[in-house]
Amino acid sequence: MPLEVRSTPTLAEAASLLQAERAARFLAGGTLVVRAVNEGDVSFSTIVRTSDPAFTRLRTAGGRIELGAGVTMAQILASRELAFLHPAARSVGGPAVRTMATVGGNLFAPHPYGDFATALLALDARIRLASGFGAREVSLEELLRGRERTPRPLVASLSFERPADPAAFRFRKMTRTRPKGPAVLTIAAWLPLSGGRVSGARVAFGAMAATPIRARAVERALEGRPLSAEGVAVAVAAAAGEGDPPTDPIASAWYRQRVVGVILRRLLLGEP
Amino acid sequence: MRIRKELFADERDDDLRLVGQPVRRQDIEGHVTGRTAFFDDHSVAGLLHLRCVRSTQHHARIRSIDTSAAERTPGVRRILRWADLPKKAHNILTIFDFGIDDEPALADGKVRYKGEPIVAILAESRRAADEAVAKVRVDYEPLPAVFDVEEALKPGAPLVNEYIGRNWFRYWGDYDCQQIRFGDVEAALRSADLVVSGRYQMSPIEHAPLETQGCIVVPAEDGRFTVYTCTQGLFFSLDNTAAQLKIESNRLHFVGGTVGGGFGGKVDTVVEPLAVLAAMLTGRPVRYVFSRAEEMQVSSPRGAERIYIEDGVMRDGRIVARKITHYHDAGAYSRLSTYGTIKSAAHHPGPYTIPNVWVDSWCVFTNRTPSSAMRGFGVTGGDFALESHMDVVARAIGMDPMELRIKNAYRDGDMKAHRKLTQGAALVECVQVAAELARWPLSEEARRDSSRVGGGGERARIPPTPTARTRAPGSTGTGARVEPARLGTGFAASEPRRGTTPLPGWTGGAGFPSSRPEPPRREAERREPPPEPPRPSTGGHGAIRFSSVFGSRRR
Numbered sequence: 001m002p003l004e005v006r007s008t009p010t011l012a013e014a015a016s017l018l019q020a021e022r023a024a025r026f027l028a029g030g031t032l033v034v035r036a037v038n039e040g041d042v043s044f045s046t047i048v049r050t051s052d053p054a055f056t057r058l059r060t061a062g063g064r065i066e067l068g069a070g071v072t073m074a075q076i077l078a079s080r081e082l083a084f085l086h087p088a089a090r091s092v093g094g095p096a097v098r099t100m101a102t103v104g105g106n107l108f109a110p111h112p113y114g115d116f117a118t119a120l121l122a123l124d125a126r127i128r129l130a131s132g133f134g135a136r137e138v139s140l141e142e143l144l145r146g147r148e149r150t151p152r153p154l155v156a157s158l159s160f161e162r163p164a165d166p167a168a169f170r171f172r173k174m175t176r177t178r179p180k181g182p183a184v185l186t187i188a189a190w191l192p193l194s195g196g197r198v199s200g201a202r203v204a205f206g207a208m209a210a211t212p213i214r215a216r217a218v219e220r221a222l223e224g225r226p227l228s229a230e231g232v233a234v235a236v237a238a239a240a241g242e243g244d245p246p247t248d249p250i251a252s253a254w255y256r257q258r259v260v261g262v263i264l265r266r267l268l269l270g271e272p
Numbered sequence: 273m274r275i276r277k278e279l280f281a282d283e284r285d286d287d288l289r290l291v292g293q294p295v296r297r298q299d300i301e302g303h304v305t306g307r308t309a310f311f312d313d314h315s316v317a318g319l320l321h322l323r324c325v326r327s328t329q330h331h332a333r334i335r336s337i338d339t340s341a342a343e344r345t346p347g348v349r350r351i352l353r354w355a356d357l358p359k360k361a362h363n364i365l366t367i368f369d370f371g372i373d374d375e376p377a378l379a380d381g382k383v384r385y386k387g388e389p390i391v392a393i394l395a396e397s398r399r400a401a402d403e404a405v406a407k408v409r410v411d412y413e414p415l416p417a418v419f420d421v422e423e424a425l426k427p428g429a430p431l432v433n434e435y436i437g438r439n440w441f442r443y444w445g446d447y448d449c450q451q452i453r454f455g456d457v458e459a460a461l462r463s464a465d466l467v468v469s470g471r472y473q474m475s476p477i478e479h480a481p482l483e484t485q486g487c488i489v490v491p492a493e494d495g496r497f498t499v500y501t502c503t504q505g506l507f508f509s510l511d512n513t514a515a516q517l518k519i520e521s522n523r524l525h526f527v528g529g530t531v532g533g534g535f536g537g538k539v540d541t542v543v544e545p546l547a548v549l550a551a552m553l554t555g556r557p558v559r560y561v562f563s564r565a566e567e568m569q570v571s572s573p574r575g576a577e578r579i580y581i582e583d584g585v586m587r588d589g590r591i592v593a594r595k596i597t598h599y600h601d602a603g604a605y606s607r608l609s610t611y612g613t614i615k616s617a618a619h620h621p622g623p624y625t626i627p628n629v630w631v632d633s634w635c636v637f638t639n640r641t642p643s644s645a646m647r648g649f650g651v652t653g654g655d656f657a658l659e660s661h662m663d664v665v666a667r668a669i670g671m672d673p674m675e676l677r678i679k680n681a682y683r684d685g686d687m688k689a690h691r692k693l694t695q696g697a698a699l700v701e702c703v704q705v706a707a708e709l710a711r712w713p714l715s716e717e718a719r720r721d722s723s724r725v726g727g728g729g730e731r732a733r734i735p736p737t738p739t740a741r742t743r744a745p746g747s748t749g750t751g752a753r754v755e756p757a758r759l760g761t762g763f764a765a766s767e768p769r770r771g772t773t774p775l776p777g778w779t780g781g782a783g784f785p786s787s788r789p790e791p792p793r794r795e796a797e798r799r800e801p802p803p804e805p806p807r808p809s810t811g812g813h814g815a816i817r818f819s820s821v822f823g824s825r826r827r
């Protein structure tokens with residue numbers, strides 16, 4: 001069967017096509033989908049794309065920042081408002097990949113990918129799903145948990161609260177090659193301080209499980225503590241117990257478990 | 273960059289116009305403007321696309337292959353199997369009468385590495401071919417696999433390649449490995465102040481060319497075939513394709529051009545024979561191009577090499593003995609590893625004058641992807657081990673690593689372990705210049721040293737040499753080969769085996785054969801040749817400087 005490409009003017013129509021056809025695959029930036037086609041992946045025979053303007057819209061005006069799922073890493077890097085997210089966007093592939101790679105596609109990119117999704121997890125992003133019958137919202141965590149289910153939902157956009165203090169957001173990606181490469185692991189953290197103590201921390205790990213995950217034990221251990229060597233000690237010790245890291249050509253599960261605390265400590269203490 | 277023209281000034285016409293000058297690559301404009309034509313830029317009407325079903329197993333007997341669903345896939349025109357092959361097994365060096373035909377172009381009833389091609393599908397589109405590939409059912413009976421060179425040499429290890437008949441390649445009729453024997457290493461190790469040992473392990477390295485391997489074959493009315501290919505060795509690949517298809521070479525017209533990245537990775541001639549056979553059997557033009565995943569997994573990498581070094585060292589820094597065991601992991605088939613192994617032995621013990629040298633270099637078969645040529649294969653792995661080990665030795669005796677190299681560097685007129693007199697040595701000067709550039713302090717003595725002094729004389733002597741031959745554990749010498757027919761149904765013996773005759777001399781890199789050297793004499797018959805008279809040190813550099821291990825550049 002030849003491969004068919006179907007373009008739709010609206011997200012809702014794209015969603016309906018995807019619902020109706022099991023062997024359809026949504027194409028966003030295509031950095032993974034087109035690679036699969038080139039490598040002879042025959043698990044899908046229809047490609048669905050959309051020219052809906054909402055898909056690539058980036059709204060930074062209100063109290064919530066809203067990104068169309070088709071917003072690219074390059075678009076984020078071009079936005080001064082989103083400067084706090086630049087380290088996360090820049091960590092995805094090289095310039096050619098970033099020109100095409102979308103935030104929506106990053107939510108579905110398999111391990112060890114999903115660096116931007118890890119950042120969004122620490123920002124507690126909400127996901128808007130498109131469907132033929134109207135839109136629906138879920139948390140990013142929920143979406144990631146069920147992302148292997150079929151038919152896969154179509155993400156229209158996502159949003160998160162504009163950070164009052166952008167410095168409270170931190171991001172680190174550890175790679176074996178520099179400046180770019182797949183993650184040994186990625187950590188994103190939202191660390192608001194109140195009276196010098198952490199209050200309401202959110203910490204996310206990438207490449208430490210099949211999908212990016214929230215590190216709840218680390219978050220609990222940080223609550224009410226100062227970001228000092230003693231203050232973060234319990235959280236650092238808890239890091240290795242989070243997730244279930246895969247062994248792959250980048251790193252072994254053993255190594256990831258041992259190194260995650262080291263990277264977390266550096267991130268929390270602002271060390272190089 | 274500054275050229276040190278004062279060094280060897282008398283040996284060189286001072287006409288260097290390119291070294292040290294910025295030069296624009298002649299092909300760069302085409303590359304950056306996207307106008308360079310590669311083999312795959314030939315658009316041909318009525319093309320069939322060839323895709324292979326590949327083994328999911330490292331080592332298995334094939335019970336059955338069910339292609340019925342694949343045959344019914346729309347667009348599929350033909351499926352090639354082992355039975356369709358004119359020549360049932362081949363090795364690219366046997367066209368020079370070296371080695372053993374040990375690799376079937378499609379699985380012969382057994383698979384010996386993961387990714388080995390089993391059947392080839394020809395279809396009207398790449399997509400149809402891929403769909404058909406996904407529908408072929410192969411029933412495997414998994415066999416124990418071996419992935420480690422030393423495990424593979426143990427008695428009782430699974431036999432990887434029945435054509436070879438044992439898990440190592442036997443050289444010159446009756447040597448289980450390539451050997452160098454020079455002086456009495458065991459005695460020298462016993463009398464040395466210190467013995468420093470090391471184990472060095474390489475990983476396979478993929479060439480990763482931007483352009484994956486492939487070709488387009490167009491049949492012509494006169495019964496000839498035009499082959500647009502990215503092979504690095506156009507006529508080498510032409511001759512190998514003709515040999516494998518048992519046709520006259522004048523029926524093939526190979527058209528090369530710009531190779532989109534090679535580095536040794538495009539000489540194995542794995543795509544052309546199948547594609548030409550497909551064009552012969554269908555009468556249609558055929559395109560066979562590796563996907564990126566195929567390029568990474570099944571195109572042959574630089575092999576994994578494991579090297580053991582044992583050095584006998586004196587407190588003053590002299591290395592008096594060097595004993596090396598070098599294992600080349602050929603993977604499941606020879607390809608060019610049999611030759612790479614010879615190269616490694618030719619390179620040891622490195623650019624040093626060591627009076628007692630013992631080298632065993634093994635070409636070992638395992639159930640890994642066949643390895644083959646990559647720039648300097650055999651030599652690069654050895655150098656990694658040798659130079660790492662020089663640092664280890666320096667540390668062990670508390671000597672500066674640069675000084676250690678200068679002290680042991682070969683000088684003009686020194687006898688090498690291969691019984692050749694050193695000419696054109698320049699290591700001392702290289703180390704001196706490197707030290708200077710790195711602001712590395714050298715002693716006055718090391719700074720004044722020269723490749724042209726101190727060589728020859730006693731150092732030109734060939735020492736008395738015990739010539740013990742190494743045997744693989746359990747090896748019986750000229751042992752019985754396990755006949756491929758042993759595999760049972762669907763597997764016939766290959767062509768009559770060619771003798772293990774000498775490898776022709778190759779000129780540098782993954783190049784092409786030139787003259788054929790004399791086969792080395794058997795140890796038993798060998799009497800030490802009388803030492804050659806040392807060259808006079810004045811003008812000792814002569815007119816020839818070595819440009820590589822085998823090639824020499826005549827000025």
Ligand SMILES: Cc1cc2nc3c(=O)[nH]c(=O)nc-3n(C[C@H](O)[C@H](O)[C@H](O)COP(=O)(O)OP(=O)(O)OC[C@H]3O[C@@H](n4cnc5c(N)ncnc54)[C@H](O)[C@@H]3O)c2cc1C
Nearest residue numbers: 028029030031032033093101102104105108109114115155
């Ligand atoms: C060379 C290279 C380097 C890379 N490096 C990195 C890296 O460092 N870090 C990293 O995180 N990733 C990396 N990636 C992976 C990938 O490029 C990114 O994850 C990218 O963000 C994926 O987005 P895309 O738009 O290209 O996805 P696509 O290829 O278009 O789609 C990927 C998957 O997501 C699905 N999908 C896409 N959009 C939606 C949507 N809106 N709703 C539902 N499903 C959707 C598609 O159906 C498909 O299954 C790399 C990829 C390559 C080829």
